[in-house]
Amino acid sequence: MNPRGADDSSNGVPDASGLTRREFLRAAGGVVVLFSIGRSLEAGGGGSAPAGTVADFDAWLRIGEDGRITVFAPTPEVGQNLRTELAQLAAEELSTPLSSVGVVLGDTDRVPDDPGVCASSAISTIGLTVRQAAAEAREILAAMAAERWGVPRAEVALKDGRVVLASDPKTAIGLGELARGQRLVRRLKQPAPLKPRAEYALVGKSAPAIDGPAYVTGKAAFAADLRLPKLAYGKVLMPPCLGAKLVRAETASAATQPGVIAVVQEDDFVGVVALRPDLAERALRSIQATWEEGAHASMAALYRGLRASAKLEERLGVRGDVEASLAGARHGYSASYRTPFAAHAPIEPHAALASAQGDRIVVYAGTQRPFDHRKAVAEALGMSAGKVRVIVPAVGGAFGGKDAPDISVQAARLARAVGRPVLLSQSREEEMSWNSFRPAAVIDVRCGVTEKGEIAAWDADVFNCGSRGAEPPYTFPNQRVRVYECDSPLPQGRWRGLGGSANAFAREVHLDYVASELGEDPVGMRLRHLRSDARMKRVVRAAAERYGWEDRRPPTGLGAGFACAADAGSCAAVVADVEVERSSGQVRVRRVLVVQESGLVVNPDNLCNQIEGGVVMGLGLALQEAVRYEQGRILSRSFASYPIPTIREAPALEIVVLPAPDSPPQGGATAALCAVAPAVANAVFDAIGRRLPEVPLAPVRLRAGL
Amino acid sequence: MAETARPIVIRVNGTEHSLGAERSRSLLSVLRTELGLTGTKYGCGSGECGACTVLLDGQPVRACTTPVSHADGRSVTTIEGLEGKDGSLHPVQQAFLDVQAFQCGYCTPGMIMEAVALLRKDPNPTALTIREKMAGHLCRCGTYSRIVRAIQAAAAKMRK
Numbered sequence: 001m002n003p004r005g006a007d008d009s010s011n012g013v014p015d016a017s018g019l020t021r022r023e024f025l026r027a028a029g030g031v032v033v034l035f036s037i038g039r040s041l042e043a044g045g046g047g048s049a050p051a052g053t054v055a056d057f058d059a060w061l062r063i064g065e066d067g068r069i070t071v072f073a074p075t076p077e078v079g080q081n082l083r084t085e086l087a088q089l090a091a092e093e094l095s096t097p098l099s100s101v102g103v104v105l106g107d108t109d110r111v112p113d114d115p116g117v118c119a120s121s122a123i124s125t126i127g128l129t130v131r132q133a134a135a136e137a138r139e140i141l142a143a144m145a146a147e148r149w150g151v152p153r154a155e156v157a158l159k160d161g162r163v164v165l166a167s168d169p170k171t172a173i174g175l176g177e178l179a180r181g182q183r184l185v186r187r188l189k190q191p192a193p194l195k196p197r198a199e200y201a202l203v204g205k206s207a208p209a210i211d212g213p214a215y216v217t218g219k220a221a222f223a224a225d226l227r228l229p230k231l232a233y234g235k236v237l238m239p240p241c242l243g244a245k246l247v248r249a250e251t252a253s254a255a256t257q258p259g260v261i262a263v264v265q266e267d268d269f270v271g272v273v274a275l276r277p278d279l280a281e282r283a284l285r286s287i288q289a290t291w292e293e294g295a296h297a298s299m300a301a302l303y304r305g306l307r308a309s310a311k312l313e314e315r316l317g318v319r320g321d322v323e324a325s326l327a328g329a330r331h332g333y334s335a336s337y338r339t340p341f342a343a344h345a346p347i348e349p350h351a352a353l354a355s356a357q358g359d360r361i362v363v364y365a366g367t368q369r370p371f372d373h374r375k376a377v378a379e380a381l382g383m384s385a386g387k388v389r390v391i392v393p394a395v396g397g398a399f400g401g402k403d404a405p406d407i408s409v410q411a412a413r414l415a416r417a418v419g420r421p422v423l424l425s426q427s428r429e430e431e432m433s434w435n436s437f438r439p440a441a442v443i444d445v446r447c448g449v450t451e452k453g454e455i456a457a458w459d460a461d462v463f464n465c466g467s468r469g470a471e472p473p474y475t476f477p478n479q480r481v482r483v484y485e486c487d488s489p490l491p492q493g494r495w496r497g498l499g500g501s502a503n504a505f506a507r508e509v510h511l512d513y514v515a516s517e518l519g520e521d522p523v524g525m526r527l528r529h530l531r532s533d534a535r536m537k538r539v540v541r542a543a544a545e546r547y548g549w550e551d552r553r554p555p556t557g558l559g560a561g562f563a564c565a566a567d568a569g570s571c572a573a574v575v576a577d578v579e580v581e582r583s584s585g586q587v588r589v590r591r592v593l594v595v596q597e598s599g600l601v602v603n604p605d606n607l608c609n610q611i612e613g614g615v616v617m618g619l620g621l622a623l624q625e626a627v628r629y630e631q632g633r634i635l636s637r638s639f640a641s642y643p644i645p646t647i648r649e650a651p652a653l654e655i656v657v658l659p660a661p662d663s664p665p666q667g668g669a670t671a672a673l674c675a676v677a678p679a680v681a682n683a684v685f686d687a688i689g690r691r692l693p694e695v696p697l698a699p700v701r702l703r704a705g706l
Numbered sequence: 707m708a709e710t711a712r713p714i715v716i717r718v719n720g721t722e723h724s725l726g727a728e729r730s731r732s733l734l735s736v737l738r739t740e741l742g743l744t745g746t747k748y749g750c751g752s753g754e755c756g757a758c759t760v761l762l763d764g765q766p767v768r769a770c771t772t773p774v775s776h777a778d779g780r781s782v783t784t785i786e787g788l789e790g791k792d793g794s795l796h797p798v799q800q801a802f803l804d805v806q807a808f809q810c811g812y813c814t815p816g817m818i819m820e821a822v823a824l825l826r827k828d829p830n831p832t833a834l835t836i837r838e839k840m841a842g843h844l845c846r847c848g849t850y851s852r853i854v855r856a857i858q859a860a861a862a863k864m865r866k
Contacts, residue, residue, distance in 0.1 A: 079810030079847050208806060215811030216799040216818060218745020218785035225744035233739075278735055347749045347757055347846050348812045396747070396812025397846045428750040605806060609849065613809055616848025639754040639844060648841045650850035 030179040031063040031140055033133045033186050060112070061090060061133040063141065067161060067176025069094060069101045071130055074113065075122040076106030076368055076392040077211065078402070080610060080668065082122050084210045085602040086130050092202045093134035093195055094141075095158040096175065103210070106367075106392030108374045121568040121667040123602065128664050135192040144178050197600075197661055204661070206605030211394070220394040223351035223366040224425040231353075232261050234414040234424040235280040237270035237287060238434055241632035242490065243294020246270070250288040257283035264417040271410060273418045277425070296631040297489035303338055303442050306463045309487035317471040320478030325457035329448025333514050337445065337506035338694040339465070339677075340626035341490055342438040343636060345644050348396020349431035354411035355421035360387045365408045366395040376405035377412045388412075399617070400494030401435055432642060433634040436493030437627055441465035443506035448478075453518050455529055462503060464488060469500030469674060472507055473536045473566055474529035490629065496614070497670035500567045501621060501677060505695060508563035508678030513691060522562050522682065523549050535571045535597055539658060540564050543573035543595035546656055557582065558590075559687025563678035568667025572596040574615075574675040577651075578683040585703035587684055589619055591652040594672045599663035608655045610668030615653060617669075618676025620645045624696050714778045718743065719787025729775035733767075734758045736774045737784060745785035745815045749844070756843030759816040760784045766823040785815035788822065798822050801860035802853075809847035817843050821857045829865055833858065 060072045071090050077083045087101040094101075104110055138158055145163035146153045155166050163178065165171035214220035237249065246268040254272055255263045259279030264271045270287065274280035297305075326332060352365040354377075361381065365373050370390040378385040395402065411424040426434070441464050448457035458476040464486040471481055495501075515525035523544045530537045543562070544550070554560055557580055564573040577591040592615050601607050624643055628635040636642035677695050684702070685691040692701055713724045718741060727736050737743045737760070746769055749757030753768040760769045761783040762776070788796040795803065798821045808814045817840065824831060824839045831839070836857050845853065 079808075081809070208803065209808075211811060212803050212806065212808070215808050215814045216795065216802045217789060218743075218815045220811050221744070222747070222812060224748065225738075227742060227744075276735070276739055278731060345846055346810075346812075347755055347844055348747070348810070349749075394812075395810060397810045399846070425748070428752070428755075609806055609809060609852065612851055613848035616850060617846070638752060639750055640752070644844060644846060645848065645850075646841050646844060647837050647850040647853060650837075650848070650854075653851050 030065050031137060031182055031184045031186070033061045033137045033140070061130065061137055063137055063175050063179045065176055065180045067100060067174050067179070069096060069134075069137075069175070071101065071103045072111045073103065073105055073126050073130065074111045074371070075126060076370065076395060078368055078395040078398040080122065081209050081211075081603070081606045082126070084207055085123055085606065085665075086126065087210060088202045088205075088207055088602055089127055089131045090134040092200060093131055094138050094175070095195075095201075096161040098202055098207055100161055106370050107389070108370050108391070109389045113371055123668070124569045124599070124664055124666045127602065131194055132191045135194050136186065139192045140184070140186060141175055141178050145173055148173070203600070203602050204604065206603055209606070214394070222348055222394045222396050223353055223364050224348075224423060226353050226364050226393060226423070228353070228355055228421040230420045232273045232275060232418060232420050232422050233277040233280045234411060234422045235272050235274075235277070235284040236410050236424065237284060237289060238430060240291055241293055242297060242634075243632060244291040245294070247290040247292050249290075254283040254286045257286060259283075261420075262418045263287075264414055266413060266417075269410070269413060271414050273414050273422055277423075294632060298630050299628060302340070302440055302489065305489060306440065306442050306486040310463055310484035311486075313483045313485040314467060316467055316481040316483065318480050319476070320457075322457050322459045322478045322480040325478035326446060326448040326459060329456060330451045331449040331517070332446065333449065333510070333517060334444070334446040335510055335513060335693050337441075337443045337502075337509060339441045339502040339505055339621070340695070341440045341492070341629075342495060342621060342625045343432055343627050343642055344397075344399040344401025344435065344438070344495060345432065345639075345642060346397030346399060346401060349426040349428060350402060350407040350435065351423070351425035352407045352411040353421060353423040354408065354415035356415050356419065360389065361412050361416065362389045362391065363408045363412055364391050364393050365411075366398070367392060367402045367405070367408070368395070368398050368400070369403045369405070372403065373405040373408040376409050380409045381412055381416060399496050400498070403493055404436060406434075428639070429637045432637045436491045438495030439465045439488060439492040439499065439502070441499065441502035443502060445506055445510045447476075447510065447514060449514065449518065453520060455514065460506065462499070465499030465502040468498040469503040469565060469567055473533040473564070474511075474526070475531035475533075476529065490627070490634075496617065497567045497674045500565065500670060500674040501618070504563065504565035504674040505678045505681070508565070508675065509681050509691070509693065512561070512563075512678070512682040512685065516685070526562070526564065535660075536564055536566060536573075539571045539573040539595045539597050542656065542658055543575055543593060546595060546654075547575045547593050549575070554686065557687055559683040559685070561679045561681065561683025561686055563675040563682060565671050565674035567670040567674050570596055570598040570666040570668065570671040572611075572671035572675050574672055574679040576676065576679040576683045578680060578687055580684055580687045580702065582688065585699035585701070587623055587680070587697055587699070587702065589623070589649070589651045589680055591654070592619075592676065592679075593654045593656070595656045595658060596672055597658040597660050598666040598668060600661045600665045601657060601659070602665050604657065607657060607668050611655050611657075611672045612653050614669035614671075614673035615676055616645050616650055618673040619649065619651070619680070622677035622680040622695055622697060623649075624698070626696055714774055716774070716777045716779075717781045719783060725774070727774050729773060729778075731774050732770055733760070733772040733774045733777050733782070734769035737769060737782070743784050743786050747812055747815060749813070749816075754842075754844075755813070755816075756820060757813050757816040759819040759843070761819060761823055764823065764826065766820050783819070785819060788818070796822065797863045798825065798857070798860040801856040801863065805852050805856040805859060807849055807852035807856035809849055813843060813845045817845070817853055821853075821860065824857070825861055825864060830861055831857070
């Protein structure tokens with residue numbers, strides 16, 4: 001059964017009644033190319049795979065008998081517009097119109113197992129393999145046409161969705177016609193040659209988002225928008241604070257509330273299913289629950305607690321002798337940087353709809369990790385994973401925050417208990433309280449500078465935020481980065497760029513600090529130490545030039561700040577112009593320039609869109625976002641108590657993407673995002689001479705120093 | 707009691723609906739669960755994000771904090787009611803599409819409804835006015851500069 005709102009044509013939500021992968025390989029006609037993402041192509045074994053075998057591939061591409069091309073890939077669409085970019089890449093290699101390509105993402109029955117691709121770098125990992133598979137399909141189709149006409153392969157070419165005979169362009173055959181009656185399943189082995197860049201017609205063009213029409217008409221179906229016959233609505237009892245354990249719950253009165261179908265209690269899980277969401281909520285409120293409260297984490301102890309629980313996890317970029325170099329340095333500069341917990345705060349709260357169908361359970365969940373959800377649902381319900389299907393509909397923002405499978409497990413428990421489909425969607429308060437956060441971090445940096453003003457030693461201790469972006473792009477002769485795992489008082493998880501934003505903040509602010517202490521220009525300082533990183537050097541130079549860095553003369557109260565960062569394969573340099581109101585300490589970011597290099601640009605406008613969005617999110621981290629909590633209770637539970645950037649604060653943006661078409665496409669949004677907070681902090685220093693080692697750069701903190 | 711038993715009558719996108727819903731229920735809940743109009747989104751439930759914006763007699767309101775009784779006898783337009791009879795997009799929808807003023811698309815219906823109301827009142831808004839009027843609408847993907855551009859583009863088209 002297929003929910004209303006879920007169909008392939010509107011927004012790519014797969015049809016639950018459609019063929020599964022296994023069935024598809026057995027039954028489907030046409031030409032299918034199987035391939036592996038992120039694995040060596042040779043490793044997959046070569047030759048033709050018999051139809052029906054399902055092993056060792058993570059994605060596939062099919063040319064149907066109707067000539068339609070479908071790409072199946074694991075990473076869900078969460079607003080990064082992966083669907084359009086993959087369609088562009090496949091259509092390009094097959095020289096077929098973009099409209100003839102469909103992309104199915106995030107359906108555990110129809111896409112292969114998730115190789116753990118994260119959204120920010122999906123285009124680099126999946127993109128290349130999709131191109132190669134499409135190139136392989138092109139070769140297969142060309143060979144079939146050549147054989148049919150009795151000519152060598154070199155005499156045929158693909159054009160506008162057909163194979164054409166070069167010597168006589170009137171002789172042509174559609175891809176669908178070639179695929180008709182075929183049951184050809186080919187495993188990609190040696191990569192077929194990719195189309196030369198000079199012949200690109202679609203890649204590098206700003207094709208509009210395939211999902212766009214569904215978004216602007218309200219037809220895009222997010223998990224909470226799906227409707228099934230006899231759909232009921234769930235609500236789950238949540239603890240009063242983190243780590244609390246349920247002692248007992250009096251549910252008798254809830255069960256008799258109007259519209260209540262059932263109160264479900266399984267161990268310490270308590271949920272209500274009702275005919276309407278508001279009735280479920282009302283009934284839930286009438287449950288008298290007794291809790292044993294857990295450890296009462298409070299913010300005041302955050303950074304102290306991280307340090308106290310630190311265990312060395314890894315050492316990175318170790319070079320030379322840091323201790324000796326620090327001891328012998330002419331100048332030493334140390335500082336400790338702090339970044340707080342941040343919330344993903346997607347506008348769409350977590351939601352899942354579960355429906356038991358025979359001995360199977362189908363869960364529609366707004367998640368980035370459908371395979372994790374499948375596994376968790378199967379384990380919680382004591383089913384085999386093969387009996388659970390997770391389908392990802394449209395997702396209203398994720399940012400790394402829609403990983404944990406709790407919502408799917410809860411919906412599945414309720415659906416199984418009542419024997420009808422159940423939709424579970426979190427309230428804003430639940431969304432902000434019961435999901436993961438971006439790790440808070442403490443980063444200690446010590447550096448030693450020689451008499452000539454060279455940074456000879458760089459020693460960083462990174463607490464709790466992990467290693468992403470922790471190794472500097474600069475070449476310091478003596479260097480050591482130690483990454484420590486800590487006990488986090490709040491549940492934490494992925495967040496755009498992971499630790500990259502905290503690590504970039506510490507590094508880029510510290511570099512600015514050293515430059516100002518030495519009386520050196522911050523851009524010159526960066527360029528001098530970017531010895532081996534040519535890509536970063538290129539974006540830094542281009543940004544300084546574009547901005548007119550050397551000639552800048554900011555008036556009093558205004559400042560400009562510079563920072564650079566690499567993430568998800570991209571390099572970005574950011575210049576921020578700020579205005580600081582001395583009386584209030586209020587920082588206003590007036591303009592942000594981003595110069596970025598992301599390899600081959602598949603869709604320039606989409607890349608700009610992603611960068612722009614990353615900048616806005618980076619501004620939130622720079623100026624306002626910090627999750628507050630006391631006594632194990634999250635206090636940032638609404639947009640009023642956790643304000644995110646609004647259109648009012650959105651600065652003028654200039655995005656420059658440097659061409660690098662010979663390197664593979666790279667992730668879009670996060671490199672610039674990571675550089676925004678340090679650029680703003682450096683600009684605030686430029687404006688008022690005050691440097692804060694901590695975000696957010698809140699007025700109360702800045703005022704304290706004026 | 708007789709008073710509360712009287713059905714609520716609302717005209718939604720031109721169609722009249724007689725509802726037995728409790729008067730205190732939110733308009734958003736009624737639109738989404740009773741009428742199946744899921745283009746209007748829940749984002750916060752307290753009027754802070756704008757995702758649930760609909761037009762009530764042409765005025766933008768937050769459906770999540772509007773009791774359905776408030777819409778009794780009145781006319782509601784949701785995102786589903788913006789397209790022309792021939793399926794053509796409203797100029798604001800078209801402009802959001804042309805400018806690609808979205809990423810995940812979740813806040814988009816609310817943004818578009820507010821922009822439609824704004825342009826009815828002020829056919830030629832400055833960028834500053836747009837920012838002021840749209841300030842109650844959150845886009846976590848951060849597509850704000852595009853939203854300003856889209857509304858300006860729609861305004862230019864509608865003035866023609």
